[in-house]
Amino acid sequence: DAGVIQSPRHEVTEMGQEVTLRCKPISGHNSLFWYRQTMMRGLELLIYFNNNVPIDDSGMPEDRFSAKMPNASFSTLKIQPSEPRDSAVYFCASSLVPGGQETQYFGPGTRLLVL
Amino acid sequence: GEDVEQSLFLSVREGDSSVINCTYTDSSSTYLYWYKQEPGAGLQLLTYIFSNMDMKQDQRLTVLLNKKDKHLSLRIADTQTGDSAIYFCAERLVGGATNKLIFGTGTLLAVQP
Numbered sequence: 700d701a702g703v704i705q706s707p708r709h710e711v712t713e714m715g716q717e718v719t720l721r722c723k724p725i726s727g728h729n730s731l732f733w734y735r736q737t738m739m740r741g742l743e744l745l746i747y748f749n750n751n752v753p754i755d756d757s758g759m760p761e762d763r764f765s766a767k768m769p770n771a772s773f774s775t776l777k778i779q780p781s782e783p784r785d786s787a788v789y790f791c792a793s794s795l796v797p798g799g800q801e802t803q804y805f806g807p808g809t810r811l812l813v814l
Numbered sequence: 815g816e817d818v819e820q821s822l823f824l825s826v827r828e829g830d831s832s833v834i835n836c837t838y839t840d841s842s843s844t845y846l847y848w849y850k851q852e853p854g855a856g857l858q859l860l861t862y863i864f865s866n867m868d869m870k871q872d873q874r875l876t877v878l879l880n881k882k883d884k885h886l887s888l889r890i891a892d893t894q895t896g897d898s899a900i901y902f903c904a905e906r907l908v909g910g911a912t913n914k915l916i917f918g919t920g921t922l923l924a925v926q927p
Binding site for chain 2: 703741742744747755790792801802803804805806807808
């Protein structure tokens with residue numbers, strides 16, 4: 700299995716621009732998670748989906764952030780407009796629920812820098 | 815409340831044992847996990863323990879769980895320079911439609927040659 704795939708791996712953009720991060724979960728997994736990692740706040744859960752339906756988006760910072768999961772094999776996290784404080788590493792993870800220990804498998808992350 | 819705490823740093827010499835500690839607050843946690851993050855990479859699952867277990871051993875890794883004190887530890891035997899990374903503990907909360915994990919702050923393990 701290829702694991703969780705994220706693109707792009709790196710993104711440098713200017714303040715005010717729209718940023719779209721993409722994730723392909725592991726085939727057969729039905730839960731998908733978006734996390735943000737910064738030095739100041741550590742690893743934060745932004746939103747998660749179960750069977751393509753958003754379950755908890757309480758971690759989404761503000762209306763500039765939106766996430767979609769149009770099908771079981773694809774999700775996007777969009778920031779519009781982007782701000783320098785959005786600079787972070789964004790991780791996508793997927794798991795199979797229910798399924799024993801229901802481990803979350805992480806992608807390699809997208810490193811975002813907003814200038 | 816949901817809170818997972820870890821010390822920020824641990825420094826050991828190559829060949830020594832490392833013990834990384836974690837405390838959590840939710841007594842209803844079912845599974846507890848240890849993840850490893852190497853520089854520039856995503857989180858990689860190292861091991862997990864079910865809440866009805868006290869100990870789990872996997873090669874150089876030993877996980878100890880004290881449910882009474884809500885304390886989880888990860889022991890790495892014969893620590894190598896390749897073990898240098900950030901280690902996160904996480905607890906899985908019970909309830910809801912899926913498995914929301916609460917992660918600790920991460921412990922940076924530095925292995926000195």
